[in-house]
Amino acid sequence: MRKSIATVSLSGPLSEKLTAIAAAGFDGVEIFENDLLAAPQSPEELRLRCADLGLGIDLYQPFRDFEAIPDDGLSARNLRRAERTFDLMERLGADLLLVCSSVDPRAVDDDALAAAQLHTLADRAQRRGIRIAYEALAWGRHVRTYDHAWRIVERADHPALGLCLDSFHLLSRGSDPKGIADLPGEKLFFLQLADAPLMAMDVLQWSRHHRCFPGQGGFDVAAVVGAAVAAGYRGPLSLEVFNDVFRQAGAATTAVDALRSLLVLEEQAGLAAPPAPVVPSGFAFAELAAADSEPVRGLLGALGFARTGRHTSKPVELWEQGAARILLNTGGHSRGGPALTAIGLETPGPAGAAQRAEALLAPVVPRRRATGEAPLDAVAAPDGTELFFCRTGHPDHPSWTGDFAPAPCETTDTATALHIDHIALTQPWHQFDEAALFYRSVLGLGADESLDLADPYGLCRSRAVAAPDGGVRIALNVAPGPDTDGAGPQHIALATDDVIAAARSVRERGGSLLPIPANYYDDLAARFDLDPQRIDTLRELGILYDRDDSGEFLHCYTATLGRVFFELVQRGDGYRGYGARNAGIRLAAQQACQHSA
Numbered sequence: 117m118r119k120s121i122a123t124v125s126l127s128g129p130l131s132e133k134l135t136a137i138a139a140a141g142f143d144g145v146e147i148f149e150n151d152l153l154a155a156p157q158s159p160e161e162l163r164l165r166c167a168d169l170g171l172g173i174d175l176y177q178p179f180r181d182f183e184a185i186p187d188d189g190l191s192a193r194n195l196r197r198a199e200r201t202f203d204l205m206e207r208l209g210a211d212l213l214l215v216c217s218s219v220d221p222r223a224v225d226d227d228a229l230a231a232a233q234l235h236t237l238a239d240r241a242q243r244r245g246i247r248i249a250y251e252a253l254a255w256g257r258h259v260r261t262y263d264h265a266w267r268i269v270e271r272a273d274h275p276a277l278g279l280c281l282d283s284f285h286l287l288s289r290g291s292d293p294k295g296i297a298d299l300p301g302e303k304l305f306f307l308q309l310a311d312a313p314l315m316a317m318d319v320l321q322w323s324r325h326h327r328c329f330p331g332q333g334g335f336d337v338a339a340v341v342g343a344a345v346a347a348g349y350r351g352p353l354s355l356e357v358f359n360d361v362f363r364q365a366g367a368a369t370t371a372v373d374a375l376r377s378l379l380v381l382e383e384q385a386g387l388a389a390p391p392a393p394v395v396p397s398g399f400a401f402a403e404l405a406a407a408d409s410e411p412v413r414g415l416l417g418a419l420g421f422a423r424t425g426r427h428t429s430k431p432v433e434l435w436e437q438g439a440a441r442i443l444l445n446t447g448g449h450s451r452g453g454p455a456l457t458a459i460g461l462e463t464p465g466p467a468g469a470a471q472r473a474e475a476l477l478a479p480v481v482p483r484r485r486a487t488g489e490a491p492l493d494a495v496a497a498p499d500g501t502e503l504f505f506c507r508t509g510h511p512d513h514p515s516w517t518g519d520f521a522p523a524p525c526e527t528t529d530t531a532t533a534l535h536i537d538h539i540a541l542t543q544p545w546h547q548f549d550e551a552a553l554f555y556r557s558v559l560g561l562g563a564d565e566s567l568d569l570a571d572p573y574g575l576c577r578s579r580a581v582a583a584p585d586g587g588v589r590i591a592l593n594v595a596p597g598p599d600t601d602g603a604g605p606q607h608i609a610l611a612t613d614d615v616i617a618a619a620r621s622v623r624e625r626g627g628s629l630l631p632i633p634a635n636y637y638d639d640l641a642a643r644f645d646l647d648p649q650r651i652d653t654l655r656e657l658g659i660l661y662d663r664d665d666s667g668e669f670l671h672c673y674t675a676t677l678g679r680v681f682f683e684l685v686q687r688g689d690g691y692r693g694y695g696a697r698n699a700g701i702r703l704a705a706q707q708a709c710q711h712s713a
């Protein structure tokens with residue numbers, strides 16, 4: 117279907133918003149009155165600009181406080197106001213005006229009056245070749261639901277008057293979208309789409325600050341789309357997102373993420389079928405970039421990794437133990453010291469995975485490949501992390517490991533880690549919701565609830581995305597504070613079946629583990645029925661403990677190098693989490709280390 121977005125959804129001046137919207141690939145826009153009034157260009161210039169960009173102006177909005185106003189001269193003034201808006205729309209080349217339900221305290225609860233006034237408005241509009249789409253604001257004075265708005269539109273009975281449905285207003289008030297399917301399709305003039313996290317708060321504040329793109333919140337937006345299409349709606353799917361974060365983030369990237377959310381929504385509603393997700397089954401590797409590589413080699417050695425290969429054409433080393441592989445790229449330089457720059461995802465179908473990623477607008481990473489090297493499909497996640505779709509050691513596909521020549525290997529005695537358990541990536545603050553939607557939609561991972569973790573300087577949002585079988589787990593965090601913008605910590609968690617032995621070997625090999633305060637262990641004894649000797653061992657090694665209905669979790673951390681640190685994790689039984697309860701302790705301990713360094 118045709119795809120549009122309201123200019124209010126993006127940051128910046130109107131002309132820049134339009135450029136970003138067109139570049140992302142939208143077909144049209146809803147122009148917001150405030151954006152137009154603040155623009156230095158004339159309506160004619162904006163009309164030309166949209167035409168040049170290939171954007172249709174699908175709607176002009178909002179026109180407020182028109183219906184159900186008792187007549188003491190106000191309604192005549194309202195009609196004059198409407199005529200001036202029609203003048204402007206004519207110059208702009210827009211032929212659909214959104215009228216939202218009155219919030220004015222002077223409005224009365226009188227559907228007959230509302231219908232009569234909207235009929236008059238529609239009549240005036242029709243003479244100018246304009247149509248009116250009437251929308252129930254969830255906080256309207258008297259009209260707050262789409263079915264109430266529909267009763268008024270039906271009563272007004274004018275061909276130039278129809279409904280604008282907005283998924284936020286509908287779902288925030290708990291309306292059942294199923295009823296939409298019974299409305300006459302030709303009376304559905306416009307469909308606005310927004311999601312929102314489920315929150316108990318004033319609906320106006322919720323709408324103006326917390327709307328998000330479909331798939332980022334907790335509403336079933338696809339049900340609204342499905343019902344409207346079942347009714348016969350064939351107009352645009354138009355995003356209208358009021359959000360404090362997107363109003364500040366870069367318009368170009370937000371517009372791409374916005375369009376991705378519509379593509380995924382179309383798939384969910386059964387209206388389009390992009391290539392199916394190919395869910396990754398595990399981590400093939402994690403790649404670290406480090407100009408000063410010696411400390412990283414030291415840390416990898418202490419963790420029990422051995423250098424097993426060197427890339428045949430690039431300054432990249434392969435380090436392995438068990439099924440865990442780390443690539444150490446010494447070629448580039450990374451801001452703030454060693455950083456995790458790429459993740460290899462083990463996938464049953466690299467080409468299919470790349471096709472889906474491309475269909476959902478993930479930027480393809482250009483690769484320079486020497487002859488004879490394995491083809492590697494890669495895309496960039498919103499934070500720039502490169503994701504490689506790998507098929508390691510299967511005869512049906514060239515393996516990336518073939519590009520590495522065996523290195524003289526100083527194998528370590530005991531392997532500490534079995535495989536990569538999960539990877540945690542700090543997201544730039546304005547990309548957190550986009551990142552979660554990206555990993556879910558592009559890779560077909562499932563998302564956990566979003567959590568707030570306390571660190572000494574604020575709350576840190578965290579949300580994990582994982583494959584159903586737990587083969588791939590990625591924890592997305594957003595740290596408070598401007599200094600972490602784009603360069604927050606990242607970590608690689610290694611799975612072990614004996615974290616105590618693993619922590620001891622790290623120490624014996626000269627590695628240092630993050631010290632955890634004694635208070636934590638006193639509390640542990642109070643919270644869990646643990647053997648005092650076991651607690652002493654955990655205390656001695658700085659191992660954290662968690663337990664829930666699914667099982668036990670033991671974990672500890674290395675010191676941080678640049679942006680990167682490692683975690684050793686031991687999952688008991690079917691524990692699915694990440695030790696979130698301990699995150700505050702870990703964050704405080706890391707802060708303390710940084711300050712004493």
Ligand SMILES: O=C(O)c1ccc(O)c(O)c1
Pocket residue numbers: 177178214216251253282308323324356
């Ligand atoms: O918040 C508002 O006032 C507002 C205005 C126009 C809309 O279409 C809407 O959904 C909300």
Ligand SMILES: [Mg+2]
Pocket residue numbers: 251282308356
């Ligand atoms: Mg709306």
